[in-house]
Amino acid sequence: MVCLRQRLLLQLGCSGGIHKAYCHSNAVRVRFAPSPTGLLHLGGLRTALYNYFFAKSQKGSFILRIEDTDQTRIVPEAVRKLEKDLKWVGIVPDESDSVGGEYGPYLQSKRLDLYEKEVQTLLNNGSAYKCFCSDSRLNLIRKDAIKSGLVPKYDNKCRSLTNEQVEEKLKSNSKYCIRFKLSNHSESWQDLVYGNITYNVFNNEGDPVIIKSDGFPTYHFANVVDDHHMKISHVLRGVEWQISTTKHILIYRAFGWTPPKFAHLPLLLNLNGTKLSKRQGDMSVEAIRKSEIFPNALVNFVTNFGGGFHDHQRTATLHLYSMKDLIEKFDLSMLNENSCKVNPSHMKEFNRAELKRVMSSGTEEEVKGFDRDVEEAYNEEVSKPNAPNRQHLPQVCPRLVY
Ligand SMILES: [Zn+2]
Known part of the structure; x- marks a missing residue:
């Protein structure tokens, strides 16, 4: 049976095997675009990995873009730590602020001139x-709506200001933001994971702010402008952004640009059903790195939920794969829609399975890297006479690892 997503890929003008479904493989460009507001957590890592697997499986490019336009929430050192975490699991961006690239700068705070220029296009064409x-006034609208049991939304009042009224307010130096004019219609688009989505944003939201009164763009505007200018072909991001995607598509249309293809990833949840968050320090990649979990054990653990791979037997036998294997086996059309609960205590089992994998079928490079890891982590033990060497590791691993 051809599933809905495979049908959809065929409808996109592609034929042949699933891996060949993305015909213009050279043109695949994806981005991982975190805000530097804290440590990288498991949900963010999974988004980065799926983007990376997709890019590499299609011989495409993985771009790291830092969305730092909310200056009040920036955490110092967050970008450096993020790059360290990505490198540790084996993700090396093709383009980023540190690597460079022809579509930079890759820090949004360095792209303000571009947003200023592009918003002028939308002001000029009446969008x-x-x-x-x-x-x-906005607070009053919010309070009134809540009192009446309605969802608070901006009433689009300034849409109807005349040019003269605008000129007058500008002359008197009144503070202003710039809003995008939502059109009142149901927009349909294809989510590569969730299928057809139809949504009328206008019925549910007021016109969104695209440039704040401090001159900085909002997420909705900056990500559209950047994805277009960085020639992003596919946007793979958490499903929490799905509700905003119709709005983003309307902004693309207002510019006359073709939107990228969107694939939203199901949520990762705690065992109690709440969303994993950046505020859970123990679920940060940094904390996990320091807790003696091998990088590839974490990679397998975090991508073990939600599908996305061919011949995936990991759940039955806890068979781990190398990054190279995961890239080969990755198939966007095999991602599932269900949110997944994460049990961090299972990570230890993945650690043991990783040890087994490297010792039985790891590449020379992996075995060497593994030796280095063990030496670093168990410095004292390894330097003792009769210390376990590589050949003994499978036997002593439970003691060494836990
Ligand atoms: Zn207004």
């Missing part, structure tokens, strides 16, 4: 407008 509403 955007200046909003002079004060915070107190």
